[in-house]
Amino acid sequence: MRDYIIRRLLTLIPILIGVSIAIFVVMQLIPGDVVSGILGIEETPELRAMWEAKLGLDKPLIQQYFSWIGRAVTGDFGESFRTGAPVFPEIMNRFAISAELAILACIIAWIIALPLGILSSLKRNSFIDRIVRVVALLGVSVPNFASATLLILFFSKAFHYYTPVKYVGLFENFGTNMEIMILPAFILGSVMAGSVMRMTRSSMLEVLRQDYIKAVRAKGSPERVTIFRHAFRNSSIPIVTLIGMQIGALMGGTVVIEQIFSIPGLGQFTLTGISQRDFPVVQGCVLFIAFLYVMVNLLVDILYTFIDPRISYS
Amino acid sequence: MDHLLEIRNLKITTLRGKDKVYLLDSVDLSIRKKCSFGVVGESGCGKSITASAILGLLPYPLRVAEGSIRFDSRDGEKELLKLSRKEMRQVRGEEISMIFQEPMTSLDPIFTVEMQMFEALSFHHPGMGKGEMREIALEMLHRVNIPRPEQTLASYAHQLSGGQLQRIMIAIALINNPRLLLADEPTTALDVTIQAQILHLMNDLKEQRDTSIIMITHDLGVIAETCEEVAVFYAGQIVEQAQVVELFTHTAHPYTKGLLRAVTSLGGAQRKLYTIPGIVPPGGQWSRGCRFAERCEQCMEKCREEMPALREIAPGHFCRCFLQDREVEA
Amino acid sequence: MKRKDRPVAGRALPGNESILRQLWRDPMGRAGMIGVGLVILMALLAPWIARFDVAKMNSKAKLAAPGAEFWFGTDHFGRDVFSRIVYGARVSLEVGIVAVGIAAGFGYLLGMIAGFFEGRTETLIMMVMDVIFAFPSILLALFIVSALGTSILNTMIAIGIVNIPVFTRTVRASVKTVKSTDYIANARSIGLKKMKILFRHVTPNVLAPFTVQATLALSGAILTEASMSFLGLGIQPPNPSWGSMLSDARKYMERAPWLVLFPALFIILTILSFNILGDSLRDVLDPKLKL
Numbered sequence: 001m002r003d004y005i006i007r008r009l010l011t012l013i014p015i016l017i018g019v020s021i022a023i024f025v026v027m028q029l030i031p032g033d034v035v036s037g038i039l040g041i042e043e044t045p046e047l048r049a050m051w052e053a054k055l056g057l058d059k060p061l062i063q064q065y066f067s068w069i070g071r072a073v074t075g076d077f078g079e080s081f082r083t084g085a086p087v088f089p090e091i092m093n094r095f096a097i098s099a100e101l102a103i104l105a106c107i108i109a110w111i112i113a114l115p116l117g118i119l120s121s122l123k124r125n126s127f128i129d130r131i132v133r134v135v136a137l138l139g140v141s142v143p144n145f146a147s148a149t150l151l152i153l154f155f156s157k158a159f160h161y162y163t164p165v166k167y168v169g170l171f172e173n174f175g176t177n178m179e180i181m182i183l184p185a186f187i188l189g190s191v192m193a194g195s196v197m198r199m200t201r202s203s204m205l206e207v208l209r210q211d212y213i214k215a216v217r218a219k220g221s222p223e224r225v226t227i228f229r230h231a232f233r234n235s236s237i238p239i240v241t242l243i244g245m246q247i248g249a250l251m252g253g254t255v256v257i258e259q260i261f262s263i264p265g266l267g268q269f270t271l272t273g274i275s276q277r278d279f280p281v282v283q284g285c286v287l288f289i290a291f292l293y294v295m296v297n298l299l300v301d302i303l304y305t306f307i308d309p310r311i312s313y314s
Numbered sequence: 315m316d317h318l319l320e321i322r323n324l325k326i327t328t329l330r331g332k333d334k335v336y337l338l339d340s341v342d343l344s345i346r347k348k349c350s351f352g353v354v355g356e357s358g359c360g361k362s363i364t365a366s367a368i369l370g371l372l373p374y375p376l377r378v379a380e381g382s383i384r385f386d387s388r389d390g391e392k393e394l395l396k397l398s399r400k401e402m403r404q405v406r407g408e409e410i411s412m413i414f415q416e417p418m419t420s421l422d423p424i425f426t427v428e429m430q431m432f433e434a435l436s437f438h439h440p441g442m443g444k445g446e447m448r449e450i451a452l453e454m455l456h457r458v459n460i461p462r463p464e465q466t467l468a469s470y471a472h473q474l475s476g477g478q479l480q481r482i483m484i485a486i487a488l489i490n491n492p493r494l495l496l497a498d499e500p501t502t503a504l505d506v507t508i509q510a511q512i513l514h515l516m517n518d519l520k521e522q523r524d525t526s527i528i529m530i531t532h533d534l535g536v537i538a539e540t541c542e543e544v545a546v547f548y549a550g551q552i553v554e555q556a557q558v559v560e561l562f563t564h565t566a567h568p569y570t571k572g573l574l575r576a577v578t579s580l581g582g583a584q585r586k587l588y589t590i591p592g593i594v595p596p597g598g599q600w601s602r603g604c605r606f607a608e609r610c611e612q613c614m615e616k617c618r619e620e621m622p623a624l625r626e627i628a629p630g631h632f633c634r635c636f637l638q639d640r641e642v643e644a
Numbered sequence: 645m646k647r648k649d650r651p652v653a654g655r656a657l658p659g660n661e662s663i664l665r666q667l668w669r670d671p672m673g674r675a676g677m678i679g680v681g682l683v684i685l686m687a688l689l690a691p692w693i694a695r696f697d698v699a700k701m702n703s704k705a706k707l708a709a710p711g712a713e714f715w716f717g718t719d720h721f722g723r724d725v726f727s728r729i730v731y732g733a734r735v736s737l738e739v740g741i742v743a744v745g746i747a748a749g750f751g752y753l754l755g756m757i758a759g760f761f762e763g764r765t766e767t768l769i770m771m772v773m774d775v776i777f778a779f780p781s782i783l784l785a786l787f788i789v790s791a792l793g794t795s796i797l798n799t800m801i802a803i804g805i806v807n808i809p810v811f812t813r814t815v816r817a818s819v820k821t822v823k824s825t826d827y828i829a830n831a832r833s834i835g836l837k838k839m840k841i842l843f844r845h846v847t848p849n850v851l852a853p854f855t856v857q858a859t860l861a862l863s864g865a866i867l868t869e870a871s872m873s874f875l876g877l878g879i880q881p882p883n884p885s886w887g888s889m890l891s892d893a894r895k896y897m898e899r900a901p902w903l904v905l906f907p908a909l910f911i912i913l914t915i916l917s918f919n920i921l922g923d924s925l926r927d928v929l930d931p932k933l934k935l
Contacts, residue, residue, distance in 0.1 A: 019775055029791040124374060137923075141916040143867050145874045146908040149890055153897050153904050209373065211419040216430075217371055219486065220407030220437040223399075230422050249780045256782065256871050270783060271875070274790045286779075286787075293778040308424050309470045 001305070004313035008298050012291070019290045020072070020283060024065050027279050038082065055081055068283065077284035082276055087284040091266065095251075095288070098258070098265035100170055101185055102250035106243070108189030109196055114239075117200025118232060121208060132197060139194020145256045148187050152260075155183075167264050184261045188254060192246050199242045203235035210234070236307055244300035251292040315386040318494060318526050319345040319368070324381035326363050326372065326550075328597065335598035337363055337376065339550040345494070347386075350520055350527040352541035352558065354534055354573065358594045359547040361530045365496040368394065368528075369412055370402045385410070387493070408438045411487035415499035417479035421471040427482055428467035431455075434486045454485040458515060477508035481515065488519060498530045513539050534577045538562065546570050549594055549605035552624060556631040566633040568610045604635070612637060666928045673924030679917025687734040695727055699882040710902050717902045719892065725903065728884035729910055735885050736914065739800050740865040744858055746804025747865075751811020752850075758812065759819025760842055770816070773809040781806045781864075782871050789877055799878050803865045810857055818850045852929040859925055863918030870911050886911045 035051045036043055052058045056067065071078060077087040113136075120132035155161040163183055168176040207213065208231055216230050255267035266285060273281030304311045326338035338360040345351050353361045366372045368383055383394040387409050394405065414420045421430055431451040435442055448467075455463035458481040471479060480500060487495055497516065501509040517540055520527055529540055537544050537558060545555040546567065554567040565571050572590040592609040601607060607617040616636055624634045667673035686693060695715070710717040716725035758769040776784065788802035822845045872878030873887030881888065886907040893903030 015771065015775060018771070022775075026787065026791045137916065137919060141863070141919045142912050143870060143915065145871055145887070146890065146911050149894060149897075149904050150908050152894075153901055156898065157901065211414055211416050212422045214366075214371055214373075215412075215414060215420045215483070216422065216433070218369055218406055218412040219434045220403045220405070221433065222403060222437070225433075225437075230425075233424060234422065248778070255780070255786065256874060259875060267780070267783065271786065274787055275877075282787075289780070289783075290775065290778050310423060310472050 001302075001313065005298065005302070008294075008301075012294050015294060016287055016290060017069075020069060020287055021065070023283050023286050024061075024068075027277070027282060028061065068280070072284075072287070077287075078280035080273075080281050081278045082281075087280050090269070090281075091284055091288050094264060094266040094269045097167075097169075097263060098251065098254075098267065101181055101188065101254070101257075101263065101265060102247065104181055104185035105188035105192060105250060106247065108186055109192035109246075110243075112189070113193040113196035114200055117197040118204055118227065120197070120201045121204035122227065124205065129201075132201070136194045136197040136201075139190050139192075139197065141194075142191070144187050144191050144254070145260060147190065148184070148257060148260045151183060151187065163261060165262055167262060180261065180263065184257045184263060188250070188257055192250075195242060195246070196239065199239050200235070203238045204231055207231050207235040233307065237304060240300055240303055240307065244296055244303075248293040248296040251289065251296065315384065315391050316346075317344045318347045318349075318386050319343070319528075320382075320384045321364070321368075322382045322384075324364070324367065324383065325379040326360070326367055327377050327379040329375045330598060333598070334379075336379075336600075337550055337597040338367075339600075341381075341547075341550075341552055343545060343552070345526055345528060346543070347493075348520075348524050348526055349543060350529060350541045352537035352544035353528060353530045353547060354532065354537055354544060355547035356532055356594050358549075358596060360550040361547050362498050364547075365412065365498050365528065365530055368496060369406055369410060370394065370397075371406075371412075385494075404438070407434055407487075407492070408490045409492050410494045410496065411490070411492045412496040412498065413480070413483045413487050413500050416503050417476050417483055418471070418503070420483050421479060423471050425470070426467065427469050427471075427474075431467070431482075431486055431489065434489050438490055450489065451485075454489050455482070457519070458482070458485045459511075460485070476504050477511065480504060480508075480512055484512075484515065484519070488523070488525065491523065492525060495525050495527045496530070497527055499532070500529075501536060502531070502533075509536075516540060534562075534573055546573070549600055550597060551605065551634065552632070553606065553634045554632065555624075556628075560628065560631050564628065564631065566627055566631065566638055567606075567635050568612050568637070569606050572609075663925075663928055667921075667924055670924050670927070672920055673928070676917050676919075676921030676924055679913060680921050683733055683914050683917065684737065686730055687737045690730045690734045693730045695724060697727070699723070709900070716906045717900065719889070719900075719903055720896055725889070725906055728889060729886070729906055732884045732886045732889065732907070733910070733914070735796070735879055735883060736866045736869060739796065739803065739869045739879070740862045742800040743803035743865040743869075744807065744861045746801065747807035747861060748811050748854065748858055750804070751808045752815050752854075754808065755812040755815025756819060756842065756846065759816040759823070759846075766816075769812070773812050776806065777809040779806075781868055782875075785868055785872060786875065786877050789872065794877055794880055796879060796883065799869060799872060802872075803868050806868065807861050807865060810861065811854070814853050814857060815846065815850050818853070819846050822846050822849055856922060856926045856929055859918060859922035863915045863922065866911075866918070867915055 035048055035055070035057070038051060039047055049058070056064060059067070068078060075088060077091070079086050080090070116132045116135070120129045123129050152163070155163075164176060164180050167180060170177045213226060213231055216226050221230075251266075254265075255271050257263070258265040258268040259271065266289070270282060270285040270289075272278070273285060301313070305313070321341060321343040324338060324341045324343075325336060327334045327336055329335070341360070341364060343351075343353075343364075353364065355361050363372060363376060366376075367378055368385075372378065378395055381395070385392050385394050385405070387405065392401075392405070394402070397405065421427065428448075428451065431454070432444075432447045435447050435450060451467060452463045455466055460466050460478060460481055466474070466478070466482070474482070484500075500516070501512050504512060513536065516527065516529075519525070527540070529536065531537060541558050543556070544558050544561050545552050546561075546569065547553070548569050554561065554565075554570045556564075561570065562574070565574055569590070572588075575588040576590065590609055595601075595605060595608065601618065602621065603619050604610070604613075604617040604622050607613045610617065614636060620636075622634050622636045622639075624632050625638065627633050627638045664677075667677055710725075716729060718724055719728070754769050754773070758766040779787075785799075785802040785806050788805060789798050792798040792801065819842060822842065869878055870885065870887030870890075873885040874891040876888065876891065878887060879885035889907040890904060890911070893900070893907065897904050
């Protein structure tokens, strides 16, 4: 198991190098450059040369790349071209905010999706099942920006309620922070809930017709035990896989929702970085997101071994 | 009650689209105490669903439409079809247990054998301690001839062979000393040599305990080795029923005769393999006459028009065929 | 043994007529077909349905409420929302279809190559696919679009690239299944070239999962386009896009809620229709997945 984890972590290295080179190349392709963005109409050849030297843009590309990666290995992702602030601590701050949103969204999604998915599979083709399936289909089909806009419209028209515009951290003011986060988390959660519900239902139906479920019932098992201890645990592998993918996607923050609700998360940071050609910010964010994704995947694979004794890595 | 189990007029339906389709049609069965009763027929005849119905475990969307299943339990006579879910749970695994065709898939793959044996005990004896459960489990594994019981307890299903798994399933089924064991094709999925061992094991266990067995199989050879009485199912009905010796010596129904001819092991020498032509008509496509008529070599005009009744042709020997009427009249 | 990596065996596509008829028989499939059909009709007939020029501003009728003249009202430039919605369907479908075409084409090729050559080529291709897959699709599409510049074509390319991995995986899995079966050996013994055999046998095998995935990818692509346009990095004005209409409408939400309602409604109904159709198609084409 330990060897497996080490091996998996080693495969991370070529992936991250590949990603960083790809980002580097693509960033060169992006039209417009950061210096003219910073200087605007005050640009003169002298000022430009000074800034290029300051940002290291006067050196050959290869050298730029290696000097960047040399520092990145030590955890130093450089400074933002725009603000001059170190990128790594900022990524961490932003990540904490995105992570809070992601965790809230997951909790909401699971509270809705798992019980309803299980119920739907047990009451197959009943009225409840039909309702759950329609709700799940809506969940996966309504784009988050559409539901966000509609909900904002609804709250403003019906209750004259507006979510706070200025972001307040979790530890600055818990109440205000929750007020800001709960609606976006609910919207993200409802989208996730749709697919989790569908996956739970189909996976449960698959397991419920297995022989061992009948065998467990034949032993005189209470339904509670049959459903949760046996059926649900056995059907949880595809559910865990799906949830892992969702978390992986959420970790990068959710650009659209963060934009709509002015939440300064990782997604918004990346988006600003891209539009401002702020190379160190984009490079840092993208690498960090890739890293998180691989880690989440690894965690999911390890989780498999706890769910199913037939899965082992050696 | 005279019998351990009495099934009367049992009808099972399923939904096909919006139509109700009968899969089992007015079946009567009486199982004596300490008896092993065979139920034989091709797949799709309604044998397995009868067993499932006894335990109240019919798969969706099958339903019991009519009938009664009376069971002589330890605390008096019970009508199984009228029990509450909770009462039914107390019967399952405690008074009636079941073993299945596919031992490889009958144990939950993600739990150890130990846990699943303990479950069978704790569902019915909630207060029982780990130590006692372990003792009982080891004793049961020993009885079903599992070579290394301690090691087996800690194993998962995928680490064991089909034969071992079926022994474990038998151990689990008998762990609470049930009055009735439903064995649904318990040897079909197993290798021939293992089949014989499992059948012997079941015979031995039946001798030791006062458990009755309903042996469901498509193989008359299995019936011959294990059962005292036998009912032949065809297309949701009983077509012949008798003591095993009587059935084999005075086979009456053409379908039973066909099944017998199809059993190679009884023939011994290399004969040409016999098969009954055609297939069992599925529920909903039964003719109003004799359901075997289409495949019967001795089919008469009458057979297609009218359904023969199940009649006693000799003491304890019942048969559903017009040919018998003729012989009786003659 | 990861379940998600398990090869998915495909089934050949049954005759077209029977598929359509089977879809029609299922109420859900029928609803999906009708919904998708209406969107396609709207896009095809846009010039005849639309009542005004989509870019024509009308300073006398800014933020007009829905009524007899402007069925869905007008926006802050006085443009007719109904006409913009109708043309928006055209933009959505164009982007969706071209993007899925790009994704399916490259996915097919890469999947064939990965499955055929195995070894290092396969590892490399699948690693690139994993990396693409690793990114939140919107973020990656935005990234590509800002590198290429914002335009309809670049939006299509960006969304296309993002969707390649799903198709690659399906094809690769199918190639592997086909390779391991006997009929490849048989075909080889009658002297067919290996690559030719693969193309001939893999193609019918992946058609069913491909069709299902393309339908679902189409709804995903339409969603991504709308999200990108919502963020201002997709379809650029004056071209109408449901996403940018919705985004623009937010400023006038209080005074003119219809500006939010109509684009939102059409986005939701379109994606819903494609998803329903995709689900029913999967049930018809891949019965073993039907539960």
